[in-house]
Amino acid sequence: MIRTNSKAVFLAAILMWPSLFVARQGWTQEEPAPPAQTETQAPEAAEPSIELDVEIDPGESTNTDADPTDSDDEERSHVHRNAIVRFGADAHLAADESAETVVSIFGSSTSEGDVREGVVSVFGDTKVTGPAGDVVSVFGDTYVNSPIHGDVVAAFGNLELGPEAKIFGEAVAVGGTIRRHPDATVTRGIEEVSFGGDFVQLRWLRPWVEECLLLGRPLAPIAGINWAWWLAGGFLAFYVLLSLAFRQTIDRCVQTLESHPGESTLTALISVFLVPVVFILLCITVVGIILVPFFGLALFIAGLFGKTAVLAVIGRRITGFSTSGPFGHAAFAVLVGGIIITALYMVPVVGFIVFNLLGVLALGVIIYTILLSARARRTTEPALATAGGVPIETEPTVQAFGTSGTTTSTEARLAPDLAVPANTLPRAEFLIRMGALLIDAILVGIIANMIPGSGDIWLLALAIYGALMWKLKGTTVGGIICNLRVVRLDGREIDWATSIVRALGCFLSLAAVLLGFIWIIFDPERQAWHDKIAGTVVVRVPKPGSLV
Numbered sequence: 001m002i003r004t005n006s007k008a009v010f011l012a013a014i015l016m017w018p019s020l021f022v023a024r025q026g027w028t029q030e031e032p033a034p035p036a037q038t039e040t041q042a043p044e045a046a047e048p049s050i051e052l053d054v055e056i057d058p059g060e061s062t063n064t065d066a067d068p069t070d071s072d073d074e075e076r077s078h079v080h081r082n083a084i085v086r087f088g089a090d091a092h093l094a095a096d097e098s099a100e101t102v103v104s105i106f107g108s109s110t111s112e113g114d115v116r117e118g119v120v121s122v123f124g125d126t127k128v129t130g131p132a133g134d135v136v137s138v139f140g141d142t143y144v145n146s147p148i149h150g151d152v153v154a155a156f157g158n159l160e161l162g163p164e165a166k167i168f169g170e171a172v173a174v175g176g177t178i179r180r181h182p183d184a185t186v187t188r189g190i191e192e193v194s195f196g197g198d199f200v201q202l203r204w205l206r207p208w209v210e211e212c213l214l215l216g217r218p219l220a221p222i223a224g225i226n227w228a229w230w231l232a233g234g235f236l237a238f239y240v241l242l243s244l245a246f247r248q249t250i251d252r253c254v255q256t257l258e259s260h261p262g263e264s265t266l267t268a269l270i271s272v273f274l275v276p277v278v279f280i281l282l283c284i285t286v287v288g289i290i291l292v293p294f295f296g297l298a299l300f301i302a303g304l305f306g307k308t309a310v311l312a313v314i315g316r317r318i319t320g321f322s323t324s325g326p327f328g329h330a331a332f333a334v335l336v337g338g339i340i341i342t343a344l345y346m347v348p349v350v351g352f353i354v355f356n357l358l359g360v361l362a363l364g365v366i367i368y369t370i371l372l373s374a375r376a377r378r379t380t381e382p383a384l385a386t387a388g389g390v391p392i393e394t395e396p397t398v399q400a401f402g403t404s405g406t407t408t409s410t411e412a413r414l415a416p417d418l419a420v421p422a423n424t425l426p427r428a429e430f431l432i433r434m435g436a437l438l439i440d441a442i443l444v445g446i447i448a449n450m451i452p453g454s455g456d457i458w459l460l461a462l463a464i465y466g467a468l469m470w471k472l473k474g475t476t477v478g479g480i481i482c483n484l485r486v487v488r489l490d491g492r493e494i495d496w497a498t499s500i501v502r503a504l505g506c507f508l509s510l511a512a513v514l515l516g517f518i519w520i521i522f523d524p525e526r527q528a529w530h531d532k533i534a535g536t537v538v539v540r541v542p543k544p545g546s547l548v
Helices: 004-020 069-077 197-201 206-212 224-246 247-259 259-283 287-317 332-345 350-384 409-414 430-450 457-470 477-481 497-510 515-522 529-534
Strands: 079-087 091-095 097-105 109-111 112-122 127-128 134-138 142-144 152-155 159-161 169-173 177-178 189-192 484-488 535-539
Touching: 004 287, 079 091, 091 097, 091 169, 091 287, 097 109, 109 112, 127 134, 134 142, 142 152, 152 159, 152 332, 152 409, 159 169, 177 189, 224 247, 224 287, 224 332, 247 259, 247 287, 247 332, 259 287, 259 350, 287 332, 287 350, 350 529, 409 457, 430 457, 430 515, 457 497, 477 484, 484 529, 497 515, 497 529, 515 529, 529 535
Parallel strands: 079 097, 091 109, 097 112, 109 127, 112 134, 127 142, 134 152, 142 159, 152 169, 159 177, 169 189
Antiparallel strands: 484 535
16 A cells, blocks of 8 residues: 555645646746856855755765865855746756756656755656655656655656665555666655556657647647547548438538528537536536436537538538539538648647637537527428418317328327327427426336335336336326327327337437437437337427326
């Protein structure tokens, strides 16, 4: 087990480095060296010398007959600094210098002088050949070949102790290995916790941090970051596949961005502020915590479709010469737009700006496209709610389309006051369906908790509840509250086979990381996967139903 003081040093190294981002002089903090004393200065004006806290080896001889002027010259050449802090650069303390601390973030720390407190590196290597208090490196290797009065900790890196290393505390390596010279001494023991190898040590990430992150760009034409290029290429290929599989949806989003660029941008800016608020509100409410991962997943998937649309818009500025054939397909425009964006990703500072703007604009395009679609459906609802010019509210008869002129029992039960078949009513949106599902889930959960041992089969109980309610009433309690009905696309009655198949299909929609439910957002008929399997749709009725 790692002792308490080692843990404290390790945690302090991780927790302290964000506070070091702000320094007195830009990104670098260093105490200025005192002005050199000239020979014309009076002795009483000279600054007092700094005493070094360095132990003298008893076996080492001292020359008491040395010229005192030599000692004065040595003290005058010595420089003391309170702190040396570097961000994105290496920190170095020379042999004739001393400091309280030496810290480097996204860089390496090298200390040849005397450090009273500690030498720390975050995402960099640490090399200490002079006396120091504590030595800590996070995601980097550590080399020590000098007396260390405290602990030496290498977090997710390797530790090497040289022949002159004298550790009066502990030597700890977490996620790495320890190499110790036979002459090196460690007073309080050695602890080595090794797991994961180079992957845990994030050696593959350091070239990207040095050449990309610190320069403000996601990509760079350098060796050592092949994983980043594979990741970028994989996402671009996925965007092309989305444009091939969902061309109608992508074309609709492209049309929204091209015809309403201002509104789409404004929606994107508003969403930047509203999305965190929604997350906070969901976390505040106990029931809403269940929806947090679903909401996050929905935003991620919406961002993928939105980025595909933005890339298509950019690509069409180049491929606009062709409106037909393979070059006129949205997939080709996405590919061209992706190549352009990838080139911009390699430009320092501009790369990160483009990356963030692309993500924000993508979400805005999707949200505004959904709003436009909802607005268009609201304008068509009056036409759908009227049959032969007779309003639904005043039509006393019920007649289904057919040659017999009679009404089936299912249509009479599902739409008692409708003059049109229920399968022609407006389709229910994603949010209202998820709201109804949440009501049903809470209701079944409460009942399951009241029955001993039934809490473990809560999902199965929810599926059985849905199958029964869809067959007997055509809806559930949540559907009654939200004015929703489940009907077949062909207008036939929902039988036991349909309700059971739909209930079992819900497990498939749930198992695919909820993609089957999110499919409602992009499907023209607003069908989930289990709706497609069972041949059903969920419609909104003008009047709520009842349980009796």
